[in-house]
Amino acid sequence: MTFADTDVPHLPAGVRLKSDAVRGTVMLLAPERAFTLNPVAVKVLGLVDGERSVGAIVAALAQEFNAPPEAIAADVIELLDELARKRVVER
Amino acid sequence: MSAERPPLAPPIGLLAELTHRCPLRCPYCSNPVELERRHGELDTASWQRVFDQAAQLGVLHVHLSGGEPTARADIAPLTGHCARAGLYTNLITSGVAPAGRRLPALADAGLDHVQLSLQAADAACADRIAGRAGAHAEKLAFAAAVTQLGLPLTLNAVIHRGNIGEVEALIALAVELGARRLEIAHAQYYGWALANRAALMPRREDVSRSVAAVEAARRRLAGTLVIDLVVPDYFARHPKACMGGWGRRLLNVTPSGEVMPCHAAATIPELTFWSVHDHSLGDIWRRSPAFEAFRGTGWMREPCRSCDRREQDWGGCRCQALALAGDAAATDPACVKSHDHDRVAALALAEASAQMPPYHYRSFDRRSGA
Numbered sequence: 001m002t003f004a005d006t007d008v009p010h011l012p013a014g015v016r017l018k019s020d021a022v023r024g025t026v027m028l029l030a031p032e033r034a035f036t037l038n039p040v041a042v043k044v045l046g047l048v049d050g051e052r053s054v055g056a057i058v059a060a061l062a063q064e065f066n067a068p069p070e071a072i073a074a075d076v077i078e079l080l081d082e083l084a085r086k087r088v089v090e091r
Numbered sequence: 092m093s094a095e096r097p098p099l100a101p102p103i104g105l106l107a108e109l110t111h112r113c114p115l116r117c118p119y120c121s122n123p124v125e126l127e128r129r130h131g132e133l134d135t136a137s138w139q140r141v142f143d144q145a146a147q148l149g150v151l152h153v154h155l156s157g158g159e160p161t162a163r164a165d166i167a168p169l170t171g172h173c174a175r176a177g178l179y180t181n182l183i184t185s186g187v188a189p190a191g192r193r194l195p196a197l198a199d200a201g202l203d204h205v206q207l208s209l210q211a212a213d214a215a216c217a218d219r220i221a222g223r224a225g226a227h228a229e230k231l232a233f234a235a236a237v238t239q240l241g242l243p244l245t246l247n248a249v250i251h252r253g254n255i256g257e258v259e260a261l262i263a264l265a266v267e268l269g270a271r272r273l274e275i276a277h278a279q280y281y282g283w284a285l286a287n288r289a290a291l292m293p294r295r296e297d298v299s300r301s302v303a304a305v306e307a308a309r310r311r312l313a314g315t316l317v318i319d320l321v322v323p324d325y326f327a328r329h330p331k332a333c334m335g336g337w338g339r340r341l342l343n344v345t346p347s348g349e350v351m352p353c354h355a356a357a358t359i360p361e362l363t364f365w366s367v368h369d370h371s372l373g374d375i376w377r378r379s380p381a382f383e384a385f386r387g388t389g390w391m392r393e394p395c396r397s398c399d400r401r402e403q404d405w406g407g408c409r410c411q412a413l414a415l416a417g418d419a420a421a422t423d424p425a426c427v428k429s430h431d432h433d434r435v436a437a438l439a440l441a442e443a444s445a446q447m448p449p450y451h452y453r454s455f456d457r458r459s460g461a
Contacts, residue, residue, distance in 0.1 A: 001314075012271070014204045014243030018177065022101050022149035029179045031204045031245055031272060032319075034103060034151045087271060087317050 003054050003080045005073075007091040010050035015088045017045060030088045044076055048089065054080065101149025102376060103335075106156055106343040106354060107138065109166070113159040114187045116222030116452035117210065119249050119284035119291055122158065123357050126455050127346040135165045137367065139172045141344060144372035146176040150342070154206075156183040158346070159190065167196040174201030181206055183247075186233030187226050194233070198240045205237045206245045206274075211253075212260035220253055222452045231268070238269040245272040250301060251291035252447060258301040262308045266316055273316055275305055277323035281355040281410050283453050290450050292442040298326055325439035329400060330407025330423035337409060338386035342376060350375045352382055355410040359419045385409050390420060394428040 003009065011017075015030045017037075026042045028035040037045065043064075047057045058076050062069040083089040111126040133141070142153060153173050160166055161184060173180045181204045182197060184190045194205075209230060211217035217227035237244045246265045250258065258275060265273040277298070278284050278291050293301075305320045312318070324331065334341050334353045343351045348367040356362060365379040376382060384390065388401050395406045406412075407423025415424040416431045424431035 012243065013241055014271070016179075016203070018151070018179070020149070020151070022147075027151060029151055029203075031181060031206070031243060032152070034179075084314075087314070 003077045003084070003091065005055040005058075006053050008050065008053050009048050009057075009080055009084075009089050009091050011045075011048060011088070012090045017042075028083075028088060030086075033086075033088075035086075035088070040075070041079055044079055045089075048080075099377060100339070102342050103150070103340045104152040104154060104342075105141075105145045105150045106154045106341065107141070107160075108156055108158065108343065108345050108354065109138070109160045109163050109169070110346050111158040111455075112162040113157055113185060113453075114162075114223060115159070115185050115208075115210075115226060116454060117208075117220060117249070117283075118222075118287040118450040118452055119251060119278045120453040121279075121282065121284075121354050122453070123355070124282050124286065125357075126453075128455065131347040132163075133344075133346065133348045133367070135168065137348060138165075138169055141348075141367050141372060142169070142173050142176055142178060144367075145342075146178055148373045148376060151179055152181060153178045154181045154183055159185050159187065161190040161193045161197075166193055167200045170197050170202050171200035174203075179203050184208070184233075185221075185226070186230040187223070188229065191229065191233045191236055194236055195240065198242055202242060204243050204245065206247055207234055207237070209246050209248045209261065209264070211248075211257045212264045213257060216254060216257065220450075222450070234268040234270070244268065244270045245274065246270045247274040247276060249276050249278050250293070251278040252293045252297075252443065253291070255293045255297045255301050258304045259308070262304070262312070262316070262318065266312065271317065272319065274319045274321070275301070276319075276321040277301075279321070279324065279408075279411075281358060281414065283451075285414060286451050289442045289445065290448050292325070292439050293323070294443045295326055295440065298323055324408070324411065324423075324425040325435055327425050328427045330404050330411075330425035332404045333408035333411075333423075336386075336405035337384075338376070338382040339405070342372065350379065350381075352385070353410065356381065358410050359413050361419070385420070392420060392422075395422050398428065 018027045018029050020027045026037045058069045058073045061072050111122050170180050180202050183206045186207045210220040214227040218224050248261050280288050305318055309318050338352045343354045349364040362381040364381050365375045395401055407425055409419045412421040412423050413419040415435050422429040424435040
C-alpha cells in the first residue's frame with residue numbers, strides 16, 4: 001500500500017540514521033543491513049520524525065527547494081514506499 | 092607482478108565472540124571445536140579498546156555474540172561503550188539465563204537490536220536439539236521481554252534434518268512473538284556441524300519443501316515479517332558469497348582476541364591470525380596475512396579466475412574448500428564447476444537417506460560430547 005498525504009511515517013525501533021565520518025555519507029542502519037543514502041533521501045528522512053505527515057514533509061521540501069509540491073510528492077512517496085517494503089520506514 | 096587493486100573499503104560489521112561459554116549444546120554450533128575457556132577471554136578494557144578502534148575504522152554493526160554473550164558480567168557496560176562510540180549493537184543470544192535477567196540493563200545501555208535463536212517451534216524438539224531441558228520455554232519468555240522493552244526482535248533458526256518439518260511452524264511462531272525478521276538458516280557444515288553432518292543433513296525433497304514454504308510466507312506476510320533464507324550449500328549450483336567475500340565486509344574477534352575474516356577461519360591451519368593484543372584493528376584489517384590470504388580475486392585459480400561470477404560469490408567458502416576438497420584455495424565444492432561437486436552432492440544424498448546417528452553435542456571436552 002502506497003503512502004497517502006495524511007500518513008505519518010516514522011523509523012521503527014532498531015532503525016536509525018548515522019552520519020558516517022569514515023565514508024563521508026549518511027547511512028540508514030537497520031538490523032543486519034546498512035543503506036547508503038543519496039542526498040535527497042537524507043533530506044526526506046531528516047524530516048521523518050513520527051509527527052510530520054507526508055504532506056507536511058513535501059511542503060517543507062517544496063519550500064526549501066522553491067519548487068511546486070506536486071513536482072516533489074511523487075519522488076517522496078516512491079522513496080518512502082521503497083523503504084517501507086524494506087521495513088525500515090513505517091506509517 | 093600483481094594487478095592494481097582498488098582501495099580497500101572499510102568493514103561493515105564486527106562479530107565479537109565475547110565468550111565461548113553457553114548454556115546450550117547445539118550440535119551445529121558455529122564456534123570452533125576447540126573452545127576457548129574463560130581464563131583466556133579478553134578483559135573489559137581490551138574489548139572497549141577494540142570497539143573504539145572498530146568505530147574509527149568504519150565498522151557500523153557490532154554483533155555481540157558468543158557462546159552466550161550475556162554469560163559475561165560486563166555485557167551491559169560493553170554494550171553502553173559501543174553505543175557511545177556510535178556503533179549499532181546487535182545482541183546474538185540464546186535467551187537462556189542469565190540473558191533475561193540482564194536484558195533490562197542492556198536496553199538501558201542503548202542496545203539497538205536482539206537476535207534470538209530458536210531450535211524448533213515444538214518445545215520438546217527444541218530442547219532435544221539444544222541439549223537442555225526447559226530452554227525453549229525460557230526463550231519464549233525472553234522474546235516477550237524483548238518486545239515489551241520496545242526492542243526490535245529477529246529470530247534465527249538453524250534448519251537441519253531434526254527440525255526441517257518445523258519451518259512453517261517457526262514462521263507462525265515468529266509472527267506470534269512479534270518478531271520483525273526471521274532467519275531460516277540451513278546449517279552450514281563447519282566445526283561442530285561438520286562433525287555432526289550425518290545427523291544434520293536433510294533430504295533434498297525436504298529442502299525444496301522448506302524453501303517453497305518460505306517463499307509462500309514471504310508473499311503472505313509482506314510488510315509484517317521479513318524472512319531471510321540461507322539455503323544449504325550441498326544442494327546448490329553456485330556457492331554462497333561467504334562473509335560477503337573474504338576480508339571485504341566483516342571481522343571476527345575471538346574470545347581471546349584473535350582477529351579472523353570469518354568465525355571458521357581457524358580451521359585453515361596455514362593462516363596466521365594477528366591478535367588485538369599486538370596490533371590495532373585497522374592494521375589487522377589492512378595488513379594481516381590472514382586477511383590478505385584470500386582477499387579479492389588475485390589468489391584464485393581456474394575455474395574461479397576466469398569465472399563471470401568471481402566478484403559475486405568471491406569463490407565461495409575457503410573453509411569448505413579445505414574441508415571438502417582438501418585445499419583452501421580450491422573452488423568451493425558447492426559450485427558446479429568444482430571437480431568435487433558431484434562427489435559432495437552424492438555424499439549429502441547418502442547421509443540424508445541413512446539412519447540418523449545420535450548428536451555429538453557441543454562441549455568444552457570433545458570426548459564427552461555425545
